[in-house]
Amino acid sequence: MTALATPEKTRPRGVAPTAGLRRPRRYGRVLLYAGLLLGAIPTILPFVWLVRSALMADSQMFVAPPEWIPRPFLWSNFGEALTAQPFALYLLNTVIIAVVCVIGTVFTCSVAAFSFSRLRWKGRNVVFAALLSAVMLPYAVTIIPTFVMWERLGAIDTFAPLTVPAWFAGAGGGVFNVFLLRQFFLTIPFELDEAAYIDGASPWRVYWTVVMPLSKPAIVVVTIFTFIGTWNDFLGPLLYLQSEEKYTLSLGLASFQSLFITQWGYLMAASAAMIAPIIALFFFLQRYFIEGVTLTGIKN
Structure with missing residues (x-):
């Protein structure tokens, strides 16, 4: 009787033991990428439609069946659209508001999150629960009383109503940012704080030199959320800004639409130019953004 062949003897020469497992894994990865691609199409399609429309003439834009390739490419739509109104001034106003809001939100929300996560004081959890209830x-509900407050302060038609609330952690989307940063700060080992305190560091020193450098992903997430929210804000500037020289891009685009309602190519070009900085910011910081969202809430 012949002995039963062992797996080592029956395996063909030059074939690794795990070669049979690689093929199913490869097929699974292909299926995963295919599913992600199919899921991304509904998200990418509106942006593709916006860009192709910005480079088309109005007569080609609404033909049936739709044409996806402009013939010819009308790059002049961007130049004519952006010079029809003072979009450079609108861009400057929007950048000023966005930068002030980002700095204020990151600073105040991180300080509040540091207090709720790294410091021990009586009533901390009660105050945090009350903050989350906001x-x-x-x-x-708060639009009318807030508007009345700024009107009595004489701040209508200024940037103050759009920027000052960012310097108070509970204003606008600050509550969510405080919660996000607090959850991330909890993932940092407390032994680092204790070592700094032993060396004579104050809580401010621990906040600035220990916690903040280790929280770059979460800070980037808050920065992106705040920048996008400020950049796309339409209701706030509509309520508080009256002079055209103080308009933001969102208000300028709305007024541009009322002036050039039939010039769809110009409207699409102006809209594409408005969202381009947001897309560039996300692609530049996407690694930190994904890391910050992924690690938030994971302790140690």
């Missing part, structure tokens, strides 16, 4: 308050 998320359930609809924004529409």
Whole structure:
């Protein structure tokens, strides 16, 4: 009787033991990428439609069946659209508001999150729960009293109503940012704080030299959220800004639409130019953004 062949003897020469497992894994990866691609199409399609429309003439834009390739490419739509109104001034106003809001939000929300996560004081959890309850308050409820307050302060038609609330952690989307940063700060080992305190560091020193450098992914997430929210804000500038020289891009685009309602190519070009900085910012910081969202809430 012949002995049963062992796996080592029956395996063909030059074939690794795991070669049979690589093929199913490869097929699974292909299926995964295919599923992600199919899921991304509904998200990318509106942006593709926006760009192709910005490079088309109005007569080609609405033909049936739709044409996806402009013939010819009308790059002049961007130049004519951006010079029809003072979009450079609108861009400067928007950048000023966005930068001030980002700095204020990151600073105040990180300080509040540091207090809620790294410091021990009486009533901390109660105050944090009360702060989170503000998320359930609809924004529409506070519009009228907030407007009356700024009107009595004489701040209408200024940037103050759009920038000052960012320097208070509970204003606008600050509650969510405080919660996000607090959850991330909890993932940092407390032994680092204790070592700094032993060396004579104050809480401010621990916040600035220990916690903040280790929280770059979460800070980038808050920066992106705040920048996008400020850049796309339409209701706030509509309520508080009256002079055209103080308009933001969102207001300028709305007024441009009322002036050039039939010039769809110009509208699409102006809209594409408005969202381009946001897309560039996300692609530049996407690694930190994904890391910050992924690691938030994972302790140690």
